[in-house]
Amino acid sequence: MGFKHLFKAKAFWSSEKKNKNIKSYSRSHTIVIEGKPVLNVSAAKAFKGDPLLYNPEDMLLGSLVSCHMMSYLYVCAQNGIEVLAYSDDAVATLEVALDGSGRFTEVVLNPKVIIADIERKEEALALHKKANQLCFIANSCNFPILHNPSCETA
Numbered sequence: 641m642g643f644k645h646l647f648k649a650k651a652f653w654s655s656e657k658k659n660k661n662i663k664s665y666s667r668s669h670t671i672v673i674e675g676k677p678v679l680n681v682s683a684a685k686a687f688k689g690d691p692l693l694y695n696p697e698d699m700l701l702g703s704l705v706s707c708h709m710m711s712y713l714y715v716c717a718q719n720g721i722e723v724l725a726y727s728d729d730a731v732a733t734l735e736v737a738l739d740g741s742g743r744f745t746e747v748v749l750n751p752k753v754i755i756a757d758i759e760r761k762e763e764a765l766a767l768h769k770k771a772n773q774l775c776f777i778a779n780s781c782n783f784p785i786l787h788n789p790s791c792e793t794a
Contacts, residue, residue: 649673668693697744701732703777704747704785712751712771721764722756724794748786758793765791 653669667683668690683689684697705728716723728751736742755764768789772778778785 647673697732697734700744701730701747704732704775704781705730705749707775707777708749708751708768708771708785708787711774712753712768715767715770715774716755716764719763719767721760721767723753723764724756725754727752744781744783746784746786747781748788751787751789753789753791754794755791756793761791761793765789 650672651669652672653666655665667688669681671679671681673679680693681699682693682695684695685691687695689695709726709728713723713726728749730747730749732747733745734742735745751768753764755761768787772785772787
């Protein structure tokens with residue numbers, strides 16, 4: 641291993657009322673990362689959370705989308721492919737068992753890339769595989785991350 645980086649986060653939650661009812665306690669909390677804006681977080685709406693706040697599932701999918709994009713832009717720059725725009729409309733599947741445990745079973749990334757030189761389209765599409773191999777977040781997941789990339793010119 642070349643080197644290590646440490647990332648730190650703090651979570652804060654407190655009871656809004658004196659109620660121990662599993663159905664009514666607040667799922668809303670904050671995550672603090674030094675030097676950055678506070679994240680107001682909750683459970684997903686399906687789990688009685690505040691639908692207006694980010695939830696851990698949103699953030700995991702967002703992390704995958706962001707990391708793949710940054711890895712892809714990196715490998716394109718390495719290979720001299722000029723990317724003009726990048727978007728993704730990703731979907732994650734979460735399965736919840738009867739005992740309340742759950743796990744992501746699949747994520748599908750759908751990156752749409754606009755490049756300057758359409759002659760390099762096939763190479764640009766192939767670089768998604770290399771980006772996935774480099775993505776820190778994808779390398780940390782125990783579920784399939786599928787890619788349906790598309791590429792066009794401006």
